[in-house]
Amino acid sequence: MELLISLLSGLSFTLLSYVFLFHLYRDKITVQSRLQQVGSLLSWRKKYLDEKLSQPFFERVIRPxxxxxxxxxxxxxxxxxxxxxxxxxxxxxxxxxxxxxxxxxxxxxxxxxxxxxxxxxxxxxxxxxxxxxxxxxxxxxxxxxxxxxxxxxxxxxxxRRQEEIQDTLPDILDLLTVSVEAGLGFDAALVKVVEKSKGVLAEEFSRLLQEIKMGKPRRDALRDLGLRSGNEDLQTLVGAIIQADQLGVSIGNVLRLQSAEMRGKRKQRAEEKAMKAPVKMLIPMVLFIFPTLFVVLLGPAIMQMMKTMGN
Structure with a gap:
């Protein structure tokens, strides 16, 4: 009984002391709690402002x-x-x-x-x-x-984007064909192409891989790639790959045929530009080069004739 009385007395004294101290320092505790809330709010706002100010001007001002x-x-x-x-x-x-x-x-x-x-x-x-x-x-x-x-x-x-895709497609397609024929899967070959290449087409293939990793079906991702590019050659390649996937045809053979076809098309475009070059050169020659030649060649003769007729 004495032990119980001692415990109750100690507990009562502790509670009374806590109440007394809380009543004595209540204002100070409230102020400190408020200061902590304000400090956390200010730190959060500072972090938010720093993140906003780190963004480009276009994202901060123009886009809103x-x-x-x-x-x-x-x-x-x-x-x-x-x-x-x-x-x-x-x-x-x-x-x-x-x-x-x-x-x-x-x-x-x-x-x-x-x-x-x-x-x-x-x-x-x-x-x-x-x-x-x-x-x-x-x-x-x-x-x-x-x-x-x-x-x-x-x-x-x-x-410009379509021209860059058209120019780089044969080389990237060759790398893709070599990777597939070396034993890599189509997705692994695309990863290798993205690692070894730069430019618009490499970025598009990287986006294609990201869409496939996120769960998008490969066929839909390939179709979206063709629509985004707007390039007929790339759309033809995408259609051939989708058809080969549906029919179970070897993608390596399809890529090899497409690579040869793309190189042939690039050669034809180069020959076409070479044949158009003389026609395009004719306009500056007529406007700038021929008048200068006429002045140099016929100028002295015309001046001599004018001098003779004047005498």
């Missing part, structure tokens, strides 16, 4: 503005609600998806360039004291340029 403009567009002109979405998305894919733009962001950028160039042309025409008709024409000219320039730039990117 494009998304805001795309959301504010009228419903009939939004890329997500109109028939332009598929066409724009296809063009962006064929151009390599510059800046990872979506169809809505591209359309917003196009409208922003229309308004911006129209205002620039107007400000350039104002100091000259032009008539209202000229100012209106300047606005229309700027708007037309702002609408056409993004499409032109996108077309140039798509053309």
């Amino acid at each position: 503005l494009l998304n805001l403009v795309a959301e504010k567009l009228p419903k009939g002109t939004r890329a997500a609600d109109s028939k332009q979405k598929l066409d724009l998305q296809k063009k962006l894919l064929m151009a390599g998806n510059p800046w990872d733009l979506t169809a809505g962001e591209y359309l917003a950028l196009q409208y922003a360039m229309m308004i911006g160039l129209a205002l620039v042309c107007l400000f350039l025409a104002l100091p000259s004291g032009a008539s209202p008709l000229v100012l209106v024409l300047a606005l229309l000219l700027g708007a037309i340029l702002g609408y056409l320039l993004p499409n032109y730039y996108l077309g140039v990117l798509a053309t």
